[in-house]
Amino acid sequence: EAQVTQNPRYLITVTGKKLTVTCSQNMNHEYMSWYRQDPGLGLRQIYYSMNVEVTDKGDVPEGYKVSRKEKRNFPLILESPSPNQTSLYFCASSVDRGSYNEQFFGPGTRLTVL
Amino acid sequence: AQSVTQLDSHVSVSEGTPVLLRCNYSSSYSPSLFWYVQHPNKGLQLLLKYTSAATLVKGINGFEAEFKKSETSFHLTKPSAHMSDAAEYFCVVTSSFGNEKLTFGTGTRLTIIP
Numbered sequence: 001e002a003q004v005t006q007n008p009r010y011l012i013t014v015t016g017k018k019l020t021v022t023c024s025q026n027m028n029h030e031y032m033s034w035y036r037q038d039p040g041l042g043l044r045q046i047y048y049s050m051n052v053e054v055t056d057k058g059d060v061p062e063g064y065k066v067s068r069k070e071k072r073n074f075p076l077i078l079e080s081p082s083p084n085q086t087s088l089y090f091c092a093s094s095v096d097r098g099s100y101n102e103q104f105f106g107p108g109t110r111l112t113v114l
Numbered sequence: 115a116q117s118v119t120q121l122d123s124h125v126s127v128s129e130g131t132p133v134l135l136r137c138n139y140s141s142s143y144s145p146s147l148f149w150y151v152q153h154p155n156k157g158l159q160l161l162l163k164y165t166s167a168a169t170l171v172k173g174i175n176g177f178e179a180e181f182k183k184s185e186t187s188f189h190l191t192k193p194s195a196h197m198s199d200a201a202e203y204f205c206v207v208t209s210s211f212g213n214e215k216l217t218f219g220t221g222t223r224l225t226i227i228p
Binding site: 004040041042043044045058059090092097098099100101102103105106107108 | 123146150155156157158159160163165204208209210211212213214215216218219220221
């Protein structure tokens with residue numbers, strides 16, 4: 001089954017404790033991205049990757065890191081989480097960088113930073 | 115530059131009655147427009163998309179949307195609501211050339227009254 005998976009689905013952590021949210025897709029997609037969803041703000045892009053070893057900042061990259069060492073994986077790293085990073089996070093992939101392509105979304109990771 | 119406005123944050127309809135979710139957009143180039151649906155605790159799923167072909171676009175589950183350039187609108191409709199339509203809906207705009215980011219609306223929560 002074609003899908004985007006994220007782990008963990010739920011995470012409660014404390015300020016400053018490094019964490020990684022994993023994202024994997026099995027559709028051989030070139031383009032992957034991370035979004036955060038906050039009430040009343042819709043989805044905002046954090047980082048995106050057009051292919052292996054190619055990443056770039058989205059609209060709200062501060063406090064986040066990403067890497068793309070393999071085509072299928074695109075982990076999101078929070079080196080020192082803060083309470084304002086409490087949010088619902090989605091990973092998405094599409095066949096290539098064209099923004100008119102359908103985005104395939106993971107199920108989401110709900111992060112709470114205390 | 116581009117932006118999207120979803121005119122209602124919450125819409126309630128009775129089962130079997132028509133659904134109308136409103137979306138206005140602003141774009142300085144030829145737009146591509148999407149509607150995504152998010153069911154509780156799920157990722158976003160593409161309902162339909164407009165990419166400069168037919169202005170009336172049919173999607174999954176009986177939904178359709180009409181691109182009206184003169185009104186800069188892309189409203190989502192369904193003739194008869196079903197309980198399973200209860201979800202959050204996002205209108206999204208980008209460039210039809212695929213070289214711009216995706217801009218998400220803030221979402222409309224659809225409630226179906228039995």
